[in-house]
Amino acid sequence: MSKKNKKNQNEETKPVKDEAINEKTVEQQPQEQEQENETPDPSQQIADLEAAIEHEKKEYLFLMADFENFRRRTQKEKADLIKNGAESAMRDLLPVVDDLERALDAINKGGDLESLKQGVDLIYNKFVKYLASQHVTAIDSTGKDFDTDVHEAVTMFPAPDPSMKGKVIDTTIKGYMINDKVLRHAKVVVGS
Numbered sequence: 001m002s003k004k005n006k007k008n009q010n011e012e013t014k015p016v017k018d019e020a021i022n023e024k025t026v027e028q029q030p031q032e033q034e035q036e037n038e039t040p041d042p043s044q045q046i047a048d049l050e051a052a053i054e055h056e057k058k059e060y061l062f063l064m065a066d067f068e069n070f071r072r073r074t075q076k077e078k079a080d081l082i083k084n085g086a087e088s089a090m091r092d093l094l095p096v097v098d099d100l101e102r103a104l105d106a107i108n109k110g111g112d113l114e115s116l117k118q119g120v121d122l123i124y125n126k127f128v129k130y131l132a133s134q135h136v137t138a139i140d141s142t143g144k145d146f147d148t149d150v151h152e153a154v155t156m157f158p159a160p161d162p163s164m165k166g167k168v169i170d171t172t173i174k175g176y177m178i179n180d181k182v183l184r185h186a187k188v189v190v191g192s
Helices: 003-037 042-108 113-133
Strands: 136-138 151-157 168-173 176-178 181-184 186-191
Touching: 042 113, 113 136, 151 168
Parallel strands: 151 186
Antiparallel strands: 136 176, 168 186, 176 181
C-alpha cells in the first residue's frame, strides 16, 4: 500500500469513529434525562424528611438546654454579686462600729468631755468619708426651692419674708443621694 492509500483509509475511518462516539452520546443523553425526570420513591422522601426533622429537634433541644444553663448561671452570678456587694459594704462599716464602741466605753468611764467630743467628731468624719467613697452624698436643702423629687414636706410654715415662699425654711431630717438617685428624701419645712 502506498502512502496515499493509507491516508485515505485513515480519513475514512476517522468519521466512522466520530460517528460511533456521537451515537453513544446520543444514546446516553435520553437515559440521563430519564433518570433526572424520575421522582424519588415517596417513602424515601418521607424517611429523609423525618430524619431531617429529628435532626432539627435534637438541635433545638441542645439549644434550649444551653439557654437554660446560661439562664441559671447568670441568676447565680447575680445573686452572688448582690450578696458579696452587701458583704463588702458591711466590712467597711466595721471600723466605724469599733470607734463608736470605744466612744461608749469612754463615756461610761467618765472621760474628759472635750476629748469625747473630738472622738465623736473623728468618728463622724470617718463615717462621712466612707459614705463619700460609696458615692453617697447629702442633699443640701435649707434655703433651696422646694423640689418634690428630693424633698418631702413635713409641714408648711409662714415664711419669715416673701422671698422664702415655696422654699425650704428648715431641714428636719437630712436626705441622701447615691449616684444621682435619691436614697432618702429630705424631710423639710416649706415656707408658705
